[in-house]
Structure formats: C-alpha cells, structure tokens
Amino acid sequence: MNITSYLALAAILFSIGLYGVITKRNAVMVLFSIELMLNAVNINLVAFAKYGIFPSISGQVFSLFSIAIAAAEAAVGIAILIALYRNKGTVEADKYNSMKG
C-alpha cells in the first residue's frame, strides 16, 4: 500500500470538516465537523507511523492521545453548547456574536 492514498483520504476528510466548520449554521454540526478534522489528523499520524520515513510506534500512541483528548473536547464542547442553548435559546452559530467589537 502506498502512503498517498491515506493522505488523500485524510485530506478529503479534513476538507469536508473544514467546509462544515465554516458553513454550517448549526453549532452541533460545527462540532461534528471539528471531529472530522481531528480524525483526519489521526489518520495522518497513523499513516506516517506505519509508512513514514522513520516508522515508529509513537505516532500511534500520539493518535490514541489525540482521540482521548478529542473525546474530552467533544464533551466539553457539547456542555458549553448546552449552556449556551439554555442561555440564548438557539444553537445557530451566527447568533453567538456577543464577542462583537
């Protein structure tokens, strides 16, 4: 197997995630998209760990870390979102503009 196909998959996933983050109006969808991007990175890490120039186990370990952190991040993100929903009564991302200058 060639590393290129893994990288292509990761790139496609990342782009989809990025698209979602930028365009989706529903904040939950934005969070999901962020997960996609993170997973794209994980694929990259694993791919390089196996087929990279210096293959080593640490890439896989790193990806496990990042999955764990992603889980935590999702939990925190959803929690914040729920709090925001209670507060503002909406999950529309463009309604969250209280940081406007």
Added chain:
Amino acid sequence: MNKDWFVLLVLLPPLLAFLLMVAGRRILSKRMTSLFGVLSTGISLVFSLVLLVSSLRSGVSLPDWEFTWLTLDKKPIQFGVTLQPLNVLMLVIVSLVSFLVHIYSSGYMKDDERFTVFYSYLALFTFSMLGLVISPNLLQIYIFWELVGVCSFLLVGFWYFKPEAKRAAQKAFIVTRIGDIGLFIAIAMIFAKIGSFELHDLKGAIEAGKLSSGMITLFAILIFIGAVGKSGQFPLHTWLPDAMEGPTPVSALIHAATMVAAGVYLVANTFWLFQASSVAMDVIAYVGGFTAIFAATIGIAQTDIKRILAYSTVSQLGYMMLALGSVGYVAGVFHLMTHAFFKALLFLAAGAVIVSLHHEQDIRKMGGLWKKNKGLGWLFLIGCLSIAGIPPFSGFFSKDEILLSVYANGRYGLFIVGVIAAFLTAFYMFRLFFKVFAGSHEPKTARVPWSMTGPMIVLAILSAVAGFIQFPTHFLETWLITGGMKSLHGPESIAWIPVLAVIVSLLGISLAYLMYGVNKWDSRRVAQAVPWLHQCLVRKYYVDEMYHSLIVLPLKGFGWLLQVWDRYVIDGLVQLCGWISMRVGKIGSTLQNGQAQTYALISVVSFVILIVSLLAGRLFG
C-alpha cells in the same frame, strides 16, 4: 574626680519631666505639673552650679565625655559633652532662667487648660537648650539647634486657635529654618572636607592650615547664616517680633534669654573659625551693627509692649554680634549673659503688667501703673536702667565692653552706630516705661501673684549686680579664656567711652521723659513732621511686605504654574498615550463581528494565500 555623670544630672531631669508630662497629660494636676517642672529645672540648676564651681576652681576645662552614635563610612560619629568655661556659663544661664520661668509660669498660666502641655514643651525646650550648649560637635549642635527651634515653634503656636499665633509659629519655624539650612550646608561641607563633625578636629584642621582661606570664609559665613536665623539678625529678623504671640514666659525664656542667644553662642563657640577669616569677621560686625540700629529704630514706633521688647532683643543681639565681629569675644559673651538677665526680667515684668491690666498689650491704652503697683514699677525700672546702660547696672558694663572692643578694633563707623543705637535703646525703653507707668490714668489692676514676683526679684538682683563679675577685676574674662585663646584678651579700657555711653543714654532717657513722662513735647507732632518716616518705622521698613511680594507670592504663582503644567502637560501626555491606544483599539475592534465562522474562513483563505505565495516563491524565485 570624674564629673561625667554630673552632666547627665543636668540634662536628664527636664527630659524625664517632659516624658512624664506627655505620658500623664490627662492625670497630672496643675500643681503636680508645675512641681515637676520646677523641680526638674531646679535639679538642673543645682548641678550646673556645681559644675560652675568646679570649673571655676580647677581653672581648666572639665573632662569631656563621648559615646559613638553612628558609624559613617567607617568613621565613628560621636555624641558627647564638652565643658569649656563658655559651655558651663551657658549651662548656668539656661538652667537659671528656665528655673525662674518655670516658677513664673505656674502663676502666669494658671488658668490655661493646656497647662501640662505647656510645661511639657518648656521642659523639652530646657532639655534641648542644655543639650545644645554642651555639644562638642557640629552634628549634635545641629540636632539640638533644630530641637530648640521646634520647641519655640510649638510654644509660639501654643494658643493654636488664634490665627495670629498659627501664622507666627509657622513664620518662626520657616524663617529660622532658612538660616538652619546655612548651618546644615556648612556642617555637611565640613564633614566632606575633614571627615569629622568634632569642633576640635575642625580647629585642628584650621590650625594645621589644611583648609584654604576661601573655604574657611565660606564655612564661617554659612555657620553665621544659621546664627542669623536663630538670633533674629537682619534680614531674617522678622520672625522674632511675631513670635511674641506666644505666652509671655515663653517670650522671656526662649525669645529673649536663651534660644535667640544661641546664634551668638554658636559664633562664640566657633570663634576661632571666624577669627581665621577677616571677611567673615567683617560680615558679622556689619550685620550685627546694622541689625542693632535697624531694630532700635523700629522699636521707637511700635505700640505693643512685647513687640517693643522683641525689637530691643533683636537690637541687643545685633550688639553682641557686633562685639564678636570686632574680636570682642568676652564682651559679646558678657553681654549675652547680662542681656539674658535683664531682658528676661523685662519680659517677665511685661507679663506681669499684662496680667495686672487684664491682658492689655497696647501701650497707648496704658498709663499710671506706678501708683497702683510700685513694686512692679521698680522691677521694670531696674530692667530699663540696665538695658539703657546706666551704671552700676549690669548692662552698662557689658555695653561699655562692646563699645570699647569695637573702637579698639578700629571700626569707627560701627562705633558711632553703636553709640546711636545705645541712645535709641535708652529712648524707646523709657518711652515704654513712661507710657506704662507714668501718666494720670487710674487703671483697674489685677493682683500679681508671688509666684510671678519672686522670679522677677531674683532676676532684678542679678541684673543689678551681674556687671561686677567683670569689673573691676576682669574675673569673667580670665575664666572664659582659660581654654587657651590668648588672643581674646580684651583691650585696655579707655576712660571716655563709658562716659560717652552714659551721657548718650541719659540723653535718650531725658528725651523720653520730656516726650512721654511729662508730655512737654508732643510725640504726635514729631510723627506728623516726618509722616513717611513714621509710617516706615511703624510698618517695620516694609520688610515683611517685601518678603511677601518678593518670595511668597512668586513661589505661590510658580506653584500654580507648575500645577497647571503637571495636570495638563505631564498628566495630559499620559492621558494622550492612553487615549491613542484606546482609539487604535476601537478601530481594531470594529473588525470583530463576533462570527467565529467568518474568522475561520478568513484564516483559511489567508493560510491558502500564504502557502500559495510561498510555493510560488519557490517556483519562480
């Protein structure tokens, strides 16, 4: 025999009394307070007399005593005691007058509710003054010098609720402070030059020729500036008459007998320094001579009994300075002593006059007191005769010595000034005397208690006889210059000088008698003949006004100017910096619309542009 601890017995009682009175301000009764005060100064007096006797007997200076107070740059700075004859003499004068004033005050101040506070200030003053006159080094002198100054300030402002007292106290402190800075600079420069504050080290440095004559002159004049401030010499004399707002015992003790004479003492104590510089001697002589006649002329036109005495004090201090400037060391110190007695007497008597006339101080409203209180009249008369220089009262001898030394020193101009000042002194003192005691008034008088009369009698006796310690035996001179200063022997007496002095004084007295005693010549007509001169004298040559418009107002104006500068320019600049940052931030913040997704889009686009441009650079660069 070791006399070290004797000095502490002189010094400590007033200090202890002060601390006791401050601590027990609420619980001490008036009787207890005055008892403590009198007792403590009494002990001081007894032990200073013991020191005097032993100093007289041994004929040499007593052993000195020192301890290290501080170390500066590996040099020990010491505190100590020196007991040259001059120190011992001052010790006796100070403790004696202070003792008498303590007794007097128990009568004079008996109705004042802050009686204990008054006594505590007096005790602190006595301690500081005693400390001043035994100091062997300049730093110690300066410390006590400032302490007596602050006591004077507190006592002048004792009746704090009177606006005049407040102003006078402030003025007293600040004007003397100006002089003190001169002394301060002198001390610091002397230390920087010779690395010691000790007077004998300075003396040694001068004798060894380590200091250039310019330096010596500078030091001498700076020290003299300190003396000018304290002793009310022109041009820093203005505080002394105003200081009469304080209670009368204070005026007697501080502003007549002791503290104001500290300037004269300082010059006498560092006399070898002044002698090393003829310029400095000239300055002292001329300032002293000018002050003597300047203040005497003002004294003629004043109407407040205490202010007349104050101007006479200024004038007499000028006399002493004149003597010192003319190498009349003994004459100056002698006059300091006699003046302490007769001026304290005059002030105390003036206080008694004020009390018996129910706190009236304006001599235009007085008169006829002789009939009511002959005893007081006699006491006052002794004081007046003494200050006017009528033999055999003490003032005659000391004034004669001064005139003699001025003449012998070849300062003939100043000699004439001195003679005129003597005439004026006799005139205004007897103007005061006749205004108060003569005339057909029938004043209502209050009784003068014994506690007030007693000290006056002691002082009157001393004023009458103190002159005889120098005549006919030159006893004082022999004792004073045992410390070594051979050059200080007084000149041979010249017979016509005392005769002249007495004639002049008698002329002054008779003029006063004609004008105020029997009203033969109307004084108002004289005033009207030269109205500008009279006005000038009443307003004290406009010196106060001049200071006000030349120093105080410009300083205030400058202050306001700086205030504007500080508030609008300096702070304005600071505010401007803040304002600019704020504006910049405001502009930046309008770019923030709060849409996180927009930010993300912008980041992505910029990132892409960055990557593309980097790649393009690689490809084409």
Added chain:
Amino acid sequence: MTWSQWLPTLITFSPLLGVLVIWMTPREKATLHRMMGIWATIPPLVLAWIMYSQFDSTYVGMQMKQAITWIQVATFWKISYSMGVDGLSMPLVFLTGLISTLAAVASFLIRERTKQYYSLFLLLEVGMLGVFLANNLFLFFIFFEITLVAAFFLVGIWGYFDKEKAANQFLLYNGLGSGFMLLAMIALFRLTGTLDYLEVQMWMQSKASPVSPTLLWIIFISLLVAFAIKLPIFPFHTWMLRMHVEAPTPIVMIHSGILLKMGAYGLLRFGVGWFGAYMKEIAYILIALGLINILYGAVLAFVQKELKRVLAYSSISHMGILLLGIASLTTIGLQGAIFQAVSHGLISALMFFIVGSLYERTKTTELDRLGGLARSMPVLSGILMVAGLALLGLPGLSGFISEFLAFLGLFQVHPEWAAVGSIGLVLAAVYTLRAVLKTTFGPIKDQWMGLEDIQIKEWLPMFILVGFIALIGVYPKLLEESIQVTLYQMVSKIGG
C-alpha cells in the same frame, strides 16, 4: 543545612496560612476576617524579627541563602529558586512586616467583601516580602508582579470615588515598567545564563565573554526606567498621585510605605549592585532628576488644596532625596537612601493612617474646610504634628537622619548640587507646616466641634509607628549596623 536557611521562604509564604484560614470562614463574618487578617500578619513580623536577631552584620553577601534548581534549559541556562537576605533587604523586610501588620489593623476601615479583601491583602504581603527576599531577578519579577496584581484589585475594588481609573493607571504604568524589566531580564539571561544576583554581579565584573556595551546600556536603562516608574521619578509620577488619593487607607499606607520602596530597592540592587560603573556615568542625570523631584514635588505640595495630594507630592519630593543619596554613589549616600526608604516608609504610613482616620470623621480632606481640629481631636492632632515634624526632618525623628545622610553623601562628591537640593528642606518645612497647621490650628469650625477623638485601635498602631520613627531617629545604629557591610562591598565594586 541549618534551619535559618528556611527563614526567607518561611517569611515570604507565611501569610498564605492566613489566606487558607480565611477561605474556610463564611463570607459574611467580617469581624472574624479582620481578626484573622491581623493575626495572619503576625508570623511574618515575628519571623522577620527572628531573622534580624539571626542576622550576622559582619557577613559579606547573602545570608540564610537557599538555592534549589528550579528550571533548567540545557546545561547553560538555569533558574533556581533562591532566597536570601543581606544588609540591603533586611531593614526592608522588617519594615514590610511591620507596616503590613499595622495596615491590617488599619483595615477596620474596610467594610465590604472582607474575605476577598484580606485574601488579597495577604497575597500582597507575600509579594512584597518575596520581592525583598528573592535572590534572583526571575523570582524578583514574579513577586513584583504579584504585588502589582494584588494592589490593582485592592485599589480597584475598595478604593474611593475614582478608584477604577486609579487602579487602571496604576496597572498600566507599572505594567509598562514590568515590561521594561522583563526585556532587561530576558536580555541578561540570554547573555549570562543566570539571573542570580551574585552570579550576575560577578559576570558584570569579569565580563568573561565580550559583550557590546550598547546592549548593556540598553539593559541598564530598561531596568532604570522600570524602577524609575515605581519610585516614581519625574515625569513618571502622575499615576501615584491618583493612587494616593483614591486607594483605601491601608493600601495607601502599604503603597507609599513599601511599594514605592521597591523602586528604591531595585535601583540599589540592580542599578548600583550590577551596573555601578554605568550608574556612575549617568550620575549627573540622576542628580538632576533627584533635584527636580525634590523641588518639583515640594513646590507642588505647597499649592495643593487637599491633604492627600500634599502628601502625594511630598512623597515625590522625599523620593527625590532618596534618589540623590543613590546618585551620590558613596557609602554615606547609599546608607542615607536606605534610611530614607525605611524612614519615609514609616512616616508616610503614619501620615496616611492619620489622614484615613481623619477622613472617617470629617468625610473631607480639603484643607480649606478643615481647621482647628486640635480642639476636638487633640490626640490625633498631636500625632499629626509629630508626623509632620518627622516628615520635615526634625532631629530625633527618623526623617532627619535619613535626609541628613543622603545629603551628606552628595556633599562629599557634588557640594554645589547638594546645596541646591537643601532648598528642598526649607520647602519641606513650608508645605508640611502649611498642611498640618491648616488642619489642626486656627479657630475651629462649628461642624467639627463634636468630632470624637481617635480610639485605641487607631492610636495604638500610630504610637507604634511614632515609636519606631523616634527609635531610628534617636538610635540610628539599630538600622545602620546591619547595612554597613553590604554597602561597603557595593561601593567597592563600583570602582571607576
């Protein structure tokens, strides 16, 4: 390892114990917080006293030193946690302990949110003690910032009317100073690989590796600016005027009593200690600035209409005297500067305490509205008079000895400038007496007739302060002995 090694650390962090205890108390028990707050300031004071008694005044360099490697980057760059005390910091540590305790007593004036107040107050004390006891610039910086933050909140929350503005200006201005300090610190660290006082000092002496003098000048000037803002030196003084007027009484006691002295300490420690030779080259500028401070502050203090502003400007004037002492770069002058730091710390703490008590009763400090208070409040007026006399340098009180020494030091090198500066002593008498007499002398206004005189919780701390002021004034050896050796060593290092 001896136990005394732990003293600096113990002193510094001992107030935290109080913070813990206060956190455990319920929010609304203000009296309890007050008691806790006062008690929590006792251990540092006692420990400082123990430290003073253990202090060996003949020892050169840092004593009771403790150093533990803290952060290490490669072998060359190392930052250690090191604490110690020498003659320079000893008096200031004790001063901090003392004034903190008295300010904690004076905090009875604070009535709201006492829990947070005392926590922050004690944190501030940790910062101040740390600043004086730290043994390297990194630690110094951290503690310095702690004081900044704590003081910011203390002023911003518990101050008077314009408190937010004052707090903001304080933070920004001092933040600017910290920025400069940080810059200097990083540059130095890059050069030397250490920030330890002694090691940097030795490096400065030897300059093992060639360094461009321009860079050293930049570092020096940055440090100078950082502490000039703190001291404050004209024209960086405006922040402290607001601070003096708006801060609550206990904080202003600490601020003018100790925080300003951190500027002086920094100038001595880093300016003279590290960059002595550079200091010597710009001594003229420092003298000129000192003179400007003295006269500028004095003239402005003379025309102020409000008591606190008079005191604020008088602080500027007095810090000018301190700067003159430093700029003389003689043993006596530096000694005078330390004396002045301690003495002015005591006197200004006393002054602001008095003014705070006065304000509690009259609700105004406008000079024109006050007057004759000696009648209704004799004790307060008496102490105010003593404080005023101390401020204007009366012998027998500490103000005299410090000013005298500072000037004496300058007279040894530049008598003509020192003579100009002594005019400030006259002006000091003018503005101090004006303010004190306007407050206490003169006829009393009817509205002040019924005022109640100060109570024991006020006069007791005041008397303690007066006691120390008089003690130093009468027996300066107490202070002088511990600082001598450090100063000799410092001056000998300045060289030519």
